[in-house]
Amino acid sequence: MLAGSYDPALVLISLCVAMLASYTALDLAGRIATTRGWPVLLWIGGGGVAMGIGVWSMHFIGMLAFSLPIPLGYDLTLTLLSLAIAVLSSGFALALVSQDRLPLWHLLCGALAMGAGISCMHYLGMYAMLMQPGIDYDPTLFGLSLVIAVAASGAALWIAFQLRHNTPYVRLARAGAALVMGVAIVGMHYTGMAAARFPEGSFCGASPSGLDSDWLALLIIIVTLAVIGIALLTSVLDARLESRTAQLTSSLAQANQELTQLALHDNLTRLPNRVLLEDRIEQMIGKVQRSGGHFALMFLDLDGFKPVNDAFGHHVGDLLLKAVAQRLRDSLRSEDTVARIGGDEFVVLAELAEAEDAVTVASQQVNLLAQPFQVAGQELRIAASIGITLYPGDGSTQQELLRNADAAMYHAKGNGKNGYSFFEQSMNTNARNHLQLLHDLRAALDRREFTLHYQPKFAASGEPIGAEALLRWQHPQRGLMMPDTFIALAERTGLIIPIGDWVLDEACRQMREWYLQGHESWRVAVNLSALQFCHAALVQSVADALQRHQLPARCLTLEITETTAMRDADSSLEILGKLSDMGVDLSIDDFGTGYSSLLYLKRLPANELKIDRGFVRDLEQDSDDAAIVSAIVALGQALDLRIVAEGVETSGQQNFLTRLGCDSLQGFLLGKPVPAEQFLERLSVPV
Structure with missing residues (x-):
């Protein structure tokens, strides 16, 4: 028998090529598993070519590493046929592991088919030397090489199927698996080579005209590394592109979810909207x-x-x-x-x-x-x-x-x-009435439906000293409406601000007329709602109204309730201070009905206390009311404030309040609210 030998460098290269081909195969299996549609066919075809070349190159480099004491060559047709078998076997393997499931019988059949293909490739490649006489094979080693081919194919298919999805450390796992697969493939090849026996006197029939082994090894190594490298680089780049696409898709999905959340939920509480x-x-x-x-x-x-x-x-x-x-x-x-x-x-x-x-x-x-x-x-x-x-x-x-x-x-x-x-069901009628009233209230200013009635105020001596402006709404269908039917609605909707500005402006305009008619000592009183008093533009609105009608500030009295003044005493002090500095007269209305702090009361820059009509009404029958009124008058005098009593309806009330020392009175006994054009006539005061 002819004694053969191996080139250690080429043997090592064949092992490296086997591992690189195995890793490429595993990576390509992963790409195929994550791809859908017609690109799968491209990956299977291109991957089959790259993997087939890699596996075939390992075998062929291993054969080129083998030398005999006779010239060797390889038939081109048979060599290319062995390459085609490697490519087809690799394509079959990639197609098999691209399935969603890999039942045991699929795995076994695939291992047999792929093992047969690899064995066929190997022994056809050896036959391409056209040895004369033919090569003898040791039956045991020959059979063992077939078993190794089938087992290696089965292991490769199972590993490729298990590692086809991208999981943490998957590339490290593929590298380890490629080492095992490469050793198995190399083992199969060199077992098959060990089975070959070359009788004495044998010669290579392909040596004169076949492929020359001197330059073939280098060419195959270069081409193989280029093909595998391109395939692997393409796979890695595509994987990164897919990863970025997946991240973008995930970001878009999250953004859509957040937009849906914003569209369907309240921003503050995260409750459904x-x-x-x-x-x-x-x-x-x-x-x-x-x-x-x-x-x-x-x-x-x-x-x-x-x-x-x-x-x-x-x-x-x-x-x-x-x-x-x-x-x-x-x-x-x-x-x-x-x-x-x-x-x-x-x-x-x-x-x-x-x-x-x-x-x-x-x-x-x-x-x-x-x-x-x-x-x-x-x-x-x-x-x-x-x-x-x-x-x-x-x-x-x-x-x-x-x-x-x-x-x-x-x-x-x-x-x-x-x-x-x-x-x-009756609530619907009330709700409709409420909505209609709100609609009418919004339009009342533009339609000039508001008017002011004036109730006269008298000094204790009986001399008229001015009037209180009282708002009325001349509704086109409901007639003349009192404030208690619409003021609460105006406050709840914020309409009280523009309505209050109109009242202030109209009262100043009317007072200017009386002022020019010789009533320069009079004052017109305007009630401020709680919402008006807290409005940031109040001070400026008052200043603008006085300037617009050229009315001295002392001719205007602003009335705020005790409760409003005490709600935020520090803020009230600041606002009232600005109005007082302007020269406006300030009155604390409905005094005695709230919960005043005397500490704050003495600091308020008020000029007047107005006794609530509730105390005046039962003044003659209720000794408690009489005591309260007496205390309020005494308190006001101690603080150097004018005392006004409203709701005077009887002579007894008038006499009692006058004796107590009230500075001024108002009520139905002395004069009812009337439109401005009737005011002077009702007073019987000469113009």
């Missing part, structure tokens, strides 16, 4: 229509929230709203909904076993919100008014249910707040 609430009401209506049952829609408005917001600022108000939302959310079941639809308004949507259960749910919410809240180091107390509609019964659509629940909520507020009220 009106859009999502309306959808859930529709779903609940459909569920009840299909399966029966009941649900309640509860419109909830916070009582006392605005004073908290005004006193502690919007930041604390926002924290309180979040605390309310959390308390409501925690009290409800997962199938119920609590939504915030604006400001301090919430809606609870609760499925009920029986319609009567709505009472339990509503009572729970009222009691829950009546408990104190600890917010920003403050103990805050609020209450809730709840309007309830039931389905079926109180509406057929979500709009109707919400509208009726809103009407019931206003009814609950009218009944004293901090409670609940079920919807009744």
